[in-house]
Amino acid sequence: MEKKIAVILGDGIGPEVTQQSIKVLNAIAQRFGHSFSYSFGLMGADAIDKTGNPLPDETIETCLQSDAILFGAIGHPKYDNDPTAKVRPEQGLLRLRKELQLFANIRPISTYSSLQHLSPLKSKQLKGVDFIIFRELTGGIYFGKKELSEDGSYASDLCSYSKEEIERVSHLAFQYAQKRRKKLTLVDKANVLETSRLWRKIVQEIAAQYSDVAVDYMFVDNAAMQIILNPAQFDVVLTENMFGDIVSDEASVLSGSLGLLPSASVGNKTALFEPIHGSYPQAAGKDIANPLGSILSAAMLLDHFQMNKEAAAVREAVGWTLANGFVSKDIDAINNYSTTAIGDLIMDHIERNA
Amino acid sequence: MEKKIAVILGDGIGPEVTQQSIKVLNAIAQRFGHSFSYSFGLMGADAIDKTGNPLPDETIETCLQSDAILFGAIGHPKYDNDPTAKVRPEQGLLRLRKELQLFANIRPISTYSSLQHLSPLKSKQLKGVDFIIFRELTGGIYFGKKELSEDGSYASDLCSYSKEEIERVSHLAFQYAQKRRKKLTLVDKANVLETSRLWRKIVQEIAAQYSDVAVDYMFVDNAAMQIILNPAQFDVVLTENMFGDIVSDEASVLSGSLGLLPSASVGNKTALFEPIHGSYPQAAGKDIANPLGSILSAAMLLDHFQMNKEAAAVREAVGWTLANGFVSKDIDAINNYSTTAIGDLIMDHIERNA
């Protein structure tokens, strides 16, 4: 198959981790007989430095004309510490999400037995943990009408959802559940919130179309407990924007390192794949960053192309490096391998097993 | 000192755990030369069964005329499973909170070394954990205007806060911080929400009056991670209603058992003290429930009376039972003691150490 991939290296460690993913994708292309072409676009602090704009129009154009987007990381401290800055790197990503109508953020949470010593949770808690969180990304209170009274003594934020907004991300989550263990948990606060009751009603209606998927409902405060107490109970978790922000970040600590967690953002146009970690500017250029978050994002990108065997080959190679101690500094402070070395090992493993 | 305590035994295991607290309070009164008088009021399923009303006016009157309220638990499954029920037990507690203007919910989170094996977290994570969460209880999105469009395709919930609502709970939290390790963390989402920005502005203003308290700010998604990764960093956590619901429930799992966690709800009138656990109807009347949540709530009640030595004596006795394995079935399924036996042991320990 021929596929066009837009690559946004971004800021901080973004470029060096994304380069490893490209090596890995090329190894996959060779082994499985595909052809991947890459078009590079600018976004973030890098784009501001070079063009004055955190998201130049050419980048959007490149993304729209590609089959998927592989993105590194965004953000630079020089903008965080400058309250007078008119443009900020993060604006680039927010605008790209809007342009591409990326309404669903997808985060898989899995654990590796060789990393259990790094997890804050006991091994008992981590057994069998393998779930995926679908967070609605463009609606809810983060995008609702905001008010601040003139005298500054009263403020409000509106949380709203429409049927359509709930339906599109729910269908996606149900379709994933069908390909997995066929269980979907809606996280809401339907005992208190009208928007949650709408979510619950629509998910109940949609569930009829996916009769092979078992649906259950959990209040968000209970979900915050269950993610720690019994995370293995979850398969697909579906939730609204703010609850998704909270529970997906909470769940991200289970694996023991944020450095290896991938994500996808899917919408009406091109889908975007990126590690959940930030630009980690202190590590930039040192060849010490963990490339697995990006490489596992590339695996999600392959799944998105329906290349499931290819994605499995990437995940198998990643598992092999972890099981054999070929890990970066965030995972082992004493015996560790460089970003490049881990990328090479994964590339070689994929080629060797062809 | 003479104090009037309103006692609401409530539903399920409420009566049997609260009876242990009364024994303990009496032991304290004897040892420290106080006089506690108890007036009993009805609330919940118990009140519905006896009067048809989940919160009879006499109970409110009793509460208003008392110096503090000790409450057991609320709820019975016969109402949960009956959608036609016109009155529900929980309405009693909601109305009582409103009548008493209980605007702050206070939950201490501490851990006991003898219970670390029960925690989902590794012992390393639990070292030095001792914090207290102040949750605003009467404002925010749970009480905001709700809308559902006529065709049922759109819903909204309004989150709003006024300066006064934020100030009163913030002052309380700062005062607690002054008596503790002098650190206060505001949990918000000020990068996105207008209400969070108002919280942050007002807390910043108030902080000037408590110059001995160090203040920091944390986004709620990060807080959800930090509660697992490094809970020992927190001293006093202050947050709005919904964030408080989520993070306080999340934090409640750290100790290894919900059965021993106390809480206080404080407002403009009489304050209320209750264990965080529910009515646990399956255990009701079996003398197997953990009385420590209620007994530690009684310790908070003593602190509220400025009886800090007395409160410390209760906590010391509780620590002694835990360290010596005098624990209920939820903590040790094989070797355990009855609710009554644990209450007696704590009472005896307090008397013996007089």
Ligand SMILES: [Mg+2]
């Ligand atoms: Mg987040």
Ligand SMILES: [Mg+2]
């Ligand atoms: Mg709750």
